Amino acid sequence: xxxxWVGHHHSRPHSPxxxxxxxxxxxxxxxxxxITVLVPGTRVSWFVGASIFLALVxxxxxxxxxxxxxxxxxxxxxxxxxxxLNALQPVAGASWWNVAVRSAICxxxxxxxxxxxxFSSILRVLKFAHVPSLLVxxxxxxxxxxxxxxxxxxxxxxxxxxxxxxRQHGARWRTLATVxxxxxxxxxxxxxxxxxxxxxxxxx
Amino acid sequence: xxxxxxxxNLRYRYHDxxxxxxxxxxxxxxxxxxxxxxxxxxxxxTVLLHLNGLLPDxxxxxxxxxxxxxxxxxxxxxxxxxxxxxxxxxxxxxLFCPTVEEDVAFGPQQLGLEDxxxxxxxxxxxxxxxxxxxxxxxxxxxxxxxxxxxCLAGVLACEPLVLxxxxxxxDLDPRGRREFKALLRRIDATKIIATHDxxxxxxxxxxAIVLDHGLVVADGPVLTLLNDxxxxxxxxxxxxxxxxxxxxHSDDSA
Numbered sequence: 001x002x003x004x005w006v007g008h009h010h011s012r013p014h015s016p017x018x019x020x021x022x023x024x025x026x027x028x029x030x031x032x033x034x035i036t037v038l039v040p041g042t043r044v045s046w047f048v049g050a051s052i053f054l055a056l057v058x059x060x061x062x063x064x065x066x067x068x069x070x071x072x073x074x075x076x077x078x079x080x081x082x083x084x085l086n087a088l089q090p091v092a093g094a095s096w097w098n099v100a101v102r103s104a105i106c107x108x109x110x111x112x113x114x115x116x117x118x119f120s121s122i123l124r125v126l127k128f129a130h131v132p133s134l135l136v137x138x139x140x141x142x143x144x145x146x147x148x149x150x151x152x153x154x155x156x157x158x159x160x161x162x163x164x165x166x167r168q169h170g171a172r173w174r175t176l177a178t179v180x181x182x183x184x185x186x187x188x189x190x191x192x193x194x195x196x197x198x199x200x201x202x203x204x
Numbered sequence: 205x206x207x208x209x210x211x212x213n214l215r216y217r218y219h220d221x222x223x224x225x226x227x228x229x230x231x232x233x234x235x236x237x238x239x240x241x242x243x244x245x246x247x248x249x250t251v252l253l254h255l256n257g258l259l260p261d262x263x264x265x266x267x268x269x270x271x272x273x274x275x276x277x278x279x280x281x282x283x284x285x286x287x288x289x290x291x292x293x294x295x296x297x298x299l300f301c302p303t304v305e306e307d308v309a310f311g312p313q314q315l316g317l318e319d320x321x322x323x324x325x326x327x328x329x330x331x332x333x334x335x336x337x338x339x340x341x342x343x344x345x346x347x348x349x350x351x352x353x354x355c356l357a358g359v360l361a362c363e364p365l366v367l368x369x370x371x372x373x374x375d376l377d378p379r380g381r382r383e384f385k386a387l388l389r390r391i392d393a394t395k396i397i398a399t400h401d402x403x404x405x406x407x408x409x410x411x412a413i414v415l416d417h418g419l420v421v422a423d424g425p426v427l428t429l430l431n432d433x434x435x436x437x438x439x440x441x442x443x444x445x446x447x448x449x450x451x452x453h454s455d456d457s458a
Contacts, residue, residue, distance in 0.1 A: 120302040120342070140302055147344045148296050193297040196258045200290040201362060202282065202314030 022121035079103035214267035239405030242415035243440035248398035289364030295351035305339035349380035
């Protein structure tokens with residue numbers, strides 16, 4: 001269940017996009033995001049053009065629409081929250097849709113790049129672009145252990161479900177809090193072991 | 205005796221007060237393959253972490269650990285880690301890079317080797333463990349057995365003189381176990397294997413050391429110790445089946 005949201009079932013399906021160099025995809029994505037953020041709200045043609053371009057990319061990428069919508073739903077709340085606050089303001093009320101459209105274009109761009117490019121290729125481009133190595137290492141470790149942690153969370157969720165005999169909401173929240181705290185503890189212990197494993201192979 | 209590693213009166217207490225080692229002493233000769241046996245919590249993994257200088261976590265070793273005559277100290281730690289390769293119990297702890305080849309290259313890169321040398325070592329290590337075509341595979345997509353072999357490749361790429369293996373066959377299916385055993389047999393380094401897999405020890409090791417409650421309780425030829433039913437049972441172990449009857453795959457080289 002957790003994997004439905006953060007998993008990678010649809011990453012890199014075979015499509016013409018898989019063969020496009022990672023540097024080019026990343027460059028185009030950054031350009032779209034920067035322009036979308038900076039362009040004045042009155043330039044509707046840019047938003048329409050970018051949306052048509054992304055729709056074409058979705059078609060070529062062969063990524064399932066439902067999967068993309070789930071990802072968007074997962075990533076949107078923070079930005080849409082800002083849009084909602086904007087909508088409630090009497091003066092700038094009309095611009096809420098602007099924030100929503102901008103965020104949708106940016107998020108869809110990021111989702112498309114991350115699901116049509118192997119993460120290791122993205123990291124290689126970042127290294128090549130002289131992004132600080134500490135940041136690249138942190139990103140690599142985060143990507144590597146995200147799946148280990150989600151697997152662990154899923155195993156704990158199943159174990160909890162198999163011994164949950166009540167539908168009381170209070171009890172559910174309490175056990176969920178226990179699972180989350182356990183996940184943090186296990187995560188931190190694993191981090192220690194990973195650090196040991198890195199040191200064992202000469203990490204300085 | 206010419207020694208690869210020498211541990212003298214080693215003591216260690218974890219932060220929670222657990223006394224893991226209470227004066228462990230033994231020596232291992234170059235090229236020897238030694239099984240480190242004992243029940244859960246006997247101190248096997250703690251001994252292995254000391255061999256690589258990962259313990260104690262604060263300076264001030266209680267006892268001495270020497271690798272080829274050199275004491276494990278904060279000053280000697282880089283040389284020691286070059287000489288001792290440690291295979292961790294959980295492959296997910298050890299495979300921290302996105303792809304197999306990047307992970308195998310990690311150690312040689314830390315040694316400061318040139319790119320061409322690193323590439324040669326990666327290719328050789330992957331071929332050695334039978335993963336020659338797995339270089340570009342994502343580490344989190346490997347099966348458990350493949351992860352184990354990728355971990356071993358990462359250690360072998362550093363060309364260690366001593367291999368310390370922590371439960372190398374745990375969680376492997378019978379075929380994976382056989383293949384991994386055959387792989388270990390082909391490696392020339394001095395090996396110290398902490399394990400509950402007594403059949404592995406019977407087949408690979410010439411000598412066994414039994415630890416219990418942080419102390420060495422027996423040290424001798426592997427078959428003598430493993431055939432001593434009383435000793436085995438007294439320390440929550442058992443005489444392996446392979447010594448009771450012939451196993452059809454016991455001399456299988458996978």
